[in-house]
Structure formats: C-alpha cells, structure tokens
Amino acid sequence: MALRKQHTKVSGVTSGAWSSAAASPFSRRGLLKAGGLAAGAVAAAPLLSACGRGSGSGSSGSSYNMWVxxxxxxxxKHFVAKYRESEDSKFNANITEIPSGMSLRAKIISASAAGQLPELLDVSMNYSSDFATYNLFEPLDSLISSDLASKYSLYDRVWKWADTASIPGYEGDQQVFGIPYGVSVFVPTYRADLFREAGVEFPTTWEELVTVGQALTQAPQRYALSVPTSGDLMDEFHPFLMQAGAQYVNDDLTEAFPNREAAYDGFEFYRDLSARYKIAPKEAPDRFAGDPVQRLTSGQVAVTTLSVLSVNAMRNEATDLEFGPDKDWYISKFWSGSGGPGGYFNANCMHIRKGVKNVDGAIGFMEWMLEPEQQAEMYKSFNRPPMNTTVWDGELGDDPEFQIYRESIELSERQGGFRGWKLAEFTIDRGVERVVIDGEDVKSVVDSTATDMIQALQNA
Structure with a gap:
C-alpha cells in the first residue's frame, strides 16, 4: 500500500566535571552548526513515497513483530509474558528495542521506505502524532468500542492526543491512531539533606529558585541546579518554556512561538541560571552524555530533573541514600514562572501498522493493558504512572510519591506532537546552545529559531 503524507498546513565536582567536549564535525552540536537541521528534514523525504506494507501483509496468527x-x-516484555500466561497463550510479540531521539525517527523513516515496519509500534506520543500525519497507523475507530475511554477512565488530555483532530495543522481524516497506556512525567529530584544543611525549603517560584539556589551553590564543587545546555535537552528545557507561558506553534501550524514574549522569557531565565545567578554550570551535557543521577548522588548538584523511570532506577541503585522528604533525597512538583506553573509529561502509545490483517490479537492485548490490575502493577513494578485514572484515586490514592507525579502531570501545560516535532525540537536545542553557551542575543535567537522551526516543518 502506498504511503502518502496527509495534508498539513504550514507556511513561511570539579569545575572540569561540567566541561563539554569540543564539537567535532560529526557530533550533534557540530551537525547543528553545519546544517544538520536541513539534513534532518531531507531525511524525511522517503516517507512521501515509501510503501506502508511492512514486512509481510500481516501477522501470523496472533504473533507480531513489535518495536519498543x-x-x-x-x-x-513483562506484560507480554503475563498476557500469554493468563489470557492468550497464542499471543506473542517479538520485541525489538529502538532508541529515542533523532535516530528513532530516522529508523522509522528508513523502515517505511523499505516496507519493513513491524506490525506493532510502541512509541511516545510526540512521535505518534508526527507519524500519524503520514498515514502509518491503522485507524482504530472501527476496531475499538466507542466508549473505550470512559470504560477504562483514560486520562482525557492524553487520550485526545491519540486523535488526529488534536494535531496542529492536520487536515486529513479524523481518526484514532493509537491507544496510550502509560504516562511519563519529569520531576525535580533533590537532595533533601543538602536543603536542610543550607536551611532552605524547596522553591515554588522562579524568584525562590534563585534565592534558594544561591544558598545551595558552592561553585565549582557544587551547583544548586543541573540543567543541560547542549545536546538533546528539550525534556529539561520544556518546563521552563511552559513556566514562561510559551507555546510551540499555533493551531494551524503557520507560526512558531506565536506568543513570542513568553518564549523570550523562557530562554532568558534558562540562560540566567548560569550567566546571571550562577546557580547552574554554563556548560553541562545532556542526560545521554552525562549522568544527572550521578551528579545528584555525588553531591555535585542539589537538584536535577529526572523521569519517573530514572527516579525508580536511582532508588534501586543509590542504596546508600534514603528516599523520603525527611531523608536524603526526594521529589517535588516544579516551581512556577512568569507565566504560571509548568512541567513536562509525555505518554507511551501502542499502534498497529497500516495494512495489518489480523488485528484482533493486538487489540485484545492493548485493551487488557488498560485494566486496573495491569495499570496499578505498571506503576508499582516500573514506576510508570497509569492512564487509567480510577487507579489514581483508588489503589494509588494514598501513595504520596504518586500524588506528586499526578499533580505534576495536571499542572503541566503542553501541546501534543505534530508533523516534524523532533525536527522542531532539534532547532530549539540549538537555540538554547546559542543563547547559553555562545552568548547570543535572546530575542534574535528566538526569532531565528522560530523561522527555522517553520522551515523544518515545511520540509518534514
């Protein structure tokens, strides 16, 4: 089956520990400087003519290939095995791990061009919305019950992302293109013992963050805050943009940063954390190049941003540090900024590739994942917040850690993904580097970044 792009409207603890490696021509930073954005956009071209048939016309029985x-x-892996044992012994998903970032988008693009997409994909909603505009996924409206969301009390904001009606600028047929099953949220994770030593409380506003941060900072041995200033930094930068009240694109995808003053505020405050207030290092790598957990456990920083899965990993690995508000380390919701509260959350969503013939087994598994038993187990065993909100108030209602995650999700303003989302992220990453590391003017960088974003989306 030919793959076509749906219509989308787009127009015109020593200081050395913080040093980033010099950018080589082949590094991410080097590519950004050398026109990597254009290269990334061109890489999407195969999607326009690729074949969506996948590897074979469909799964055999209830056995599927699945990229995760x-x-x-x-x-x-855990829930596939459980489903086989408890529900359907004939069901199987052959799981292949795929990395996050630009490489994921490139892998999907290359596979679609070669007709080698698997029957099932499990990716984050940012990618989901992007690829839905290319008609990659089987529409689920006729395959699931119309009351699926109410039956499983699905978190409404995320459930709406799985509908093409929520994709900015999308003008194709309205359809449900996936089933989200878990929410991922990033939270400030902090050394409670260092806060007590400094005699300060966790901040609730930008102003308090600066005051508390200066009390905690003992540079260069320790900074209050660890925020990446190069590489893949959007997950950590996003909360500051939302706290400033910024919006990525307008509803018809014709303008980036439509409320431009708010974007200026977000970029400026992020820069000032290091340049003006000196509570964060000027050059700090992203979480893929440098381990934020290690910085926190070693005392190089007092606060860093971690995903729920990283919080869980730290609790299991840093056994010499006790978890809890009155112990060594804990978590909190984000502070508010000039535009109000803001954080960052995402969600994982399962999809069926367009053209798969035997969908019943996959639909059965996807719906089973939404049941309260699986949803509660997913949180208790893997620290992944559930989509089923009955679990929020029921089994997890008295879990203080989960309630922080819940409040962080509910306070986080954000748009769902759109066509070329990762390319837009790529330009914002470079914009932050130009402002923080290269010292360029905030307004001119934000303005040019907005122009570059629209250009990237035109070519996506």
Whole structure:
C-alpha cells in the first residue's frame, strides 16, 4: 500500500566535571552548526513515497513483530509474558528495542521506505502524532468500542492526543491512531539533606529558585541546579518554556512561538541560571552524555530533573541514600514562572501498522493493558504512572510519591506532537546552545529559531 503524507498546513565536582567536549564535525552540536537541521528534514523525504506494507501483509496468527522504545522494553516484555500466561497463550510479540531521539525517527523513516515496519509500534506520543500525519497507523475507530475511554477512565488530555483532530495543522481524516497506556512525567529530584544543611525549603517560584539556589551553590564543587545546555535537552528545557507561558506553534501550524514574549522569557531565565545567578554550570551535557543521577548522588548538584523511570532506577541503585522528604533525597512538583506553573509529561502509545490483517490479537492485548490490575502493577513494578485514572484515586490514592507525579502531570501545560516535532525540537536545542553557551542575543535567537522551526516543518 502506498504511503502518502496527509495534508498539513504550514507556511513561511570539579569545575572540569561540567566541561563539554569540543564539537567535532560529526557530533550533534557540530551537525547543528553545519546544517544538520536541513539534513534532518531531507531525511524525511522517503516517507512521501515509501510503501506502508511492512514486512509481510500481516501477522501470523496472533504473533507480531513489535518495536519498543528503550525505556519501556522491560515493561512491555513483562506484560507480554503475563498476557500469554493468563489470557492468550497464542499471543506473542517479538520485541525489538529502538532508541529515542533523532535516530528513532530516522529508523522509522528508513523502515517505511523499505516496507519493513513491524506490525506493532510502541512509541511516545510526540512521535505518534508526527507519524500519524503520514498515514502509518491503522485507524482504530472501527476496531475499538466507542466508549473505550470512559470504560477504562483514560486520562482525557492524553487520550485526545491519540486523535488526529488534536494535531496542529492536520487536515486529513479524523481518526484514532493509537491507544496510550502509560504516562511519563519529569520531576525535580533533590537532595533533601543538602536543603536542610543550607536551611532552605524547596522553591515554588522562579524568584525562590534563585534565592534558594544561591544558598545551595558552592561553585565549582557544587551547583544548586543541573540543567543541560547542549545536546538533546528539550525534556529539561520544556518546563521552563511552559513556566514562561510559551507555546510551540499555533493551531494551524503557520507560526512558531506565536506568543513570542513568553518564549523570550523562557530562554532568558534558562540562560540566567548560569550567566546571571550562577546557580547552574554554563556548560553541562545532556542526560545521554552525562549522568544527572550521578551528579545528584555525588553531591555535585542539589537538584536535577529526572523521569519517573530514572527516579525508580536511582532508588534501586543509590542504596546508600534514603528516599523520603525527611531523608536524603526526594521529589517535588516544579516551581512556577512568569507565566504560571509548568512541567513536562509525555505518554507511551501502542499502534498497529497500516495494512495489518489480523488485528484482533493486538487489540485484545492493548485493551487488557488498560485494566486496573495491569495499570496499578505498571506503576508499582516500573514506576510508570497509569492512564487509567480510577487507579489514581483508588489503589494509588494514598501513595504520596504518586500524588506528586499526578499533580505534576495536571499542572503541566503542553501541546501534543505534530508533523516534524523532533525536527522542531532539534532547532530549539540549538537555540538554547546559542543563547547559553555562545552568548547570543535572546530575542534574535528566538526569532531565528522560530523561522527555522517553520522551515523544518515545511520540509518534514
């Protein structure tokens, strides 16, 4: 089956520990400087003419090939095995791990061009919305019950992302293109013992963050805050943009940063954390190049941003540090900024490739994952917040850690993904580097970044 792009409207603890390696021509930073954005956009071209037939016309029986993002592979392996044992012994998903980032998008693009997409994909909603605009996924409206969301009390904001009606600029047929099953949220994770030593409380506003941060900072041995200033930094930068009240694109995808003053505020405050207030290092690598957990456990920083899965990993690995508000380390919701509260959350979503003939087994597994038993187990065993909100108030209602995750999700304003989302992220990453590391003017960088974003989306 030919793959076509749906219509989308787009127009015109020593200081050395913080040093980033010099950018080589082949590094991510080097590529950004050398036109990597254009290269990334051109890489999407095969999608326009690729074949969506996948590897074979469909699965054999209830056996499927499934690509899963790295951080959810353990979750999916566990529940596939459980489903086979308890529900359907004939069901099987042959799981292949796929990395996050630009490489994931490139892998999907290359596989679609070669007709080698698997029957099932489990990716984050940012990618889901992007690829839904290329008609990659089987529409689920006729395959699931119309009351699926109410039957499983699915978190409404995420459930709406799985409908093409929520994709900015999308003008194709409205359809449900996936079933989200788990929410991922990033939270400030902090050394409670260092806060007590400094005699300060966790901040609730930007102003308090600066004051508390200066009390905690003992540079260069320790900074209050660890925020990446190069590489893949959007997950950590996003909360500051939302706290400033910024919006990525307008509803018809014709303008980036439509409320431009708010974007200026977000970029400026992020820069000032290091340049003006000196509570964060100027050059700090992203979480893939440098381990934020290690910085926190070693005392190089007092606060860092971690995903729920990283919080869980730290609790299991840093056994010499006790978890809890009155112990060595804990978590909190984000502070508010000039535009109000803001954080970052995402979600994982399962999809069926367009053209798969035997969908019943996959639909059965996807719906089973939404049941309260699986949803509660997913949180208790893997620290992944559930989509089923009855579990929020029921089994997890008295879990203080989960309630922080819940409040962080509910306070986080954000749009769902759109066509070329990762390319837009790529330009914002470079914009942050230009402002923080290269010292360029905030307004001119934000303005040019907005222009580059629209250009990237035109070519996506």
């Amino acid at each position: 993002m790295s951080d959810t592979v353990p979750i999916m």
